Amino acid sequence: MLFGFCALLALMALLAFDSVHALNELESSSSAVRQDYLKRERTLRDIRFSLYESGNLLREYSLAKPDTSARESYLKQLHDLRDRAHDSLESCLRSLPRDQNSAFQNLGNELASYWLLADRIFLVDPTEANSLSLRDLALSQRASVLTLTGEVSELNELDFRQAEAQISRVFAKTRHRIRVVAISAFSLGLLLAASTIVYLVRLERHAREKYEETLRSQHELKELSKRLVDAQEQERRAISRELHDQVGQSLTALLMDLQNLSDTPAPASSLASGLQRIKLLAEECVNEVRNMALLLRPSMLDDLGLIAALEWQGREVSKRTGLVVDVIDDKFADDLPEDHRTCVYRVVQEALHNCVKHAHARRVRVVVQEQDQHLILSIEDDGIGFDPRRHRGMGFLGMHERVSRLGGHLIVDSLPGRGTRLRVELPLSASPVPQGVPS
Amino acid sequence: MRKLRILLADDHSVMRSGLRALLERQTNLEVIGEADNGRDAVSLSSSLSPDVVVMDVAMPLLNGIEATKSILKQSPSTSIVMLSMHSDESYVMRSLNAGARGYLLKDSAAAELLSALDAVSQGKSFFSSAVRRLLAEDYIRVLRQKGIVDSYDLLTAREREILQLLAEGKTNKEVAADLNISPYTVETHRAHILEKLGLHTPAELILYAVRKGIIH
Secondary structure (H helix, E strand, C coil), X not given: CHHHHHHHHHHHHHHHHHXXXXXXXXXXXXXXXXXXXXXXXHHHHHHHHHHHHHHHHHHHHHHHCCCXXXXXXXXXXXXXXXXXXXXXXXXXXXXXXXXHCHHHHHHHHHHHHHHHHHHHHHHCCCCCHHHHHHHHHHHHHHHHHHHHHHHHHHHHHHHHHHHHHHHHHHHHHHHHHHHHHXXXXXXXXXHHHHHHHHHHHHHHHHXXXXXXXXXXXXXXXXXXXXXHXXXXXXXXXXXXXXXXXXXXXXXHHHHHHHXXXXXXXXXXXXXXXHHHHHHHHHHHHHHHHHHHHHHHCCCHHHHCCHHHHHHHHHHHHHHHHCCEEEEEEECCCCCCCHHHHHHHHHHHHHHHHHHHHHHCCCEEEEEEEEECCEEEEXXXXXXXXXXXXXXXXXXXXXXXXHHHCCCCEEEEEECCCCCEEEEEEEECCCCCCCCCCCC | CXXXXXXEECCCHHHHHHHHHHHHCCCCXXXXXXXXXXXXXXXXXXXXXXXXXXXXXXXXXXXXXXXXXXXXXXXXXXXXXXXXXXCCHHXXXXXXXXXXXXXXXXXHHHHHHHHHHHHXXXXXXXXXXXXXXXXXXXXXXXXXXXXXXXXXXXXXXXXXXXXHHHHCCCCHHHHHHHHCCCHHHHXXXXXXXXXXXXXXXXXXXXHHHXXXXXXX
């Protein structure tokens, strides 16, 4: 993929560079051709001009019958013209490649013989007989040179056309090359884009699958912990029931039978003392069993409702530890569903445990009230407080778990030295609690 | 002498048969029926009209506290003795609120049931000695922990006297007759007592008396 993009970029850079380079080349070569053409034309024009001028000079000279000084001046003018044509031709010849200058050399030779003839005309008196024939000779030479310049000019033009055709051929070739490179760059880009899209789509699908998998496992984890809490609660209740209802009642019945036995008139004293011992033992057993059952799950929670169970718990903690617990219910019907009762009870249990064990509180207020279809539980202590962002034990996790699986919120508000306030809000609406919603 | 007619309501048959064995040895009372859940207890007491119902607090279908409320709604003269595994005041308070006269712990039932039946049949309250002890201890502890002064000291001698009689289960009229004063005076005293002690219901008054060890 990366390689593909590099190749595409390189190809595009090459295309741009090549196009600019080719266009520059074409432009400079086409301007060179034009320059050459113009230069040759200029040379030819100079030569023609010199020829015409020299012709005029010759005519004037033959008509004027000049003296020696005038002849000198004519000669000088002629030489000027000659030099000019010569210079022009020389510079043209210099700029031409050797294989193309034959026509110009030929022209130069013809021109040179014309100048020689013209020279000779000025060296003889125009009135002399051979002057006339010389002039004719010169004029005919001039005419042939002029013809030659015409030919050379045609040749030059032909050259120019050829060069232009060459240039346009090169231009077409360049255009073709650019087109090929551009098309291949475009196709490569298209290919890259397509494969990128395919790759991205695949990546996205993969990511989505991973995300869904995470969600699923999160949901399963939640479900698992919910089941764990449920199972624990059910187990506790089952054992508590078993202890309380079966073992406890059997022991109580045993006690009663013992009482009946000891009530029989005049038992032997050894029997009476034996019965007394058994009775004490049985009473002890009853108490132990009852306490165990209550610790596992207080029967008031099922028999009398939440507030009674909370009050009992408060009293028990108070008796055991000296912590003063006030349980206050405000506009509370105490007709909660089983799950809610257990949740609140366990949260308070954990909170009181924390108050005693960590907060070293002396007094705690537990308030239960109902507000807008919500159960509000608040637990405030006067303990040492803590930083809720830094300390979060398993106890808090457990509370959180219990509360959130009923769709509620648990807010811990505490500062070191300022006590702790715990607030729980549980929705009481009849609608089922949404499960497995990622939070 | 007419025998005291008793209905037993407990979901444990072992418990019921133990109680029955205990009672059947007495000559001045008879067990006229047994129920193993709260609903049956209500219907049996309406058909048999017992003098006393010995009622387990925790029973299936309808618990003893709710059953007590229903029975007393039908026939307010029935006496109810609660039978419970729990000495905690939550149970005691709710039983009293429901209208029960006696509160008996199951493990002391064998020793105390007869006294309890005796007391409630005379219109008095009865509490297991363990319950009385626990309530009194709790009360003292709470007073100490919260640093509250016992409001009992605010009562006059007459008020204390009346408190005791009321807590024993006597009506205004009975108290008036005992003390040879008018029932209206008793009512005025009663209102003062409730106000001074911060109490609201007859059940709370009885519980208070138990805590203070005023009644036995």
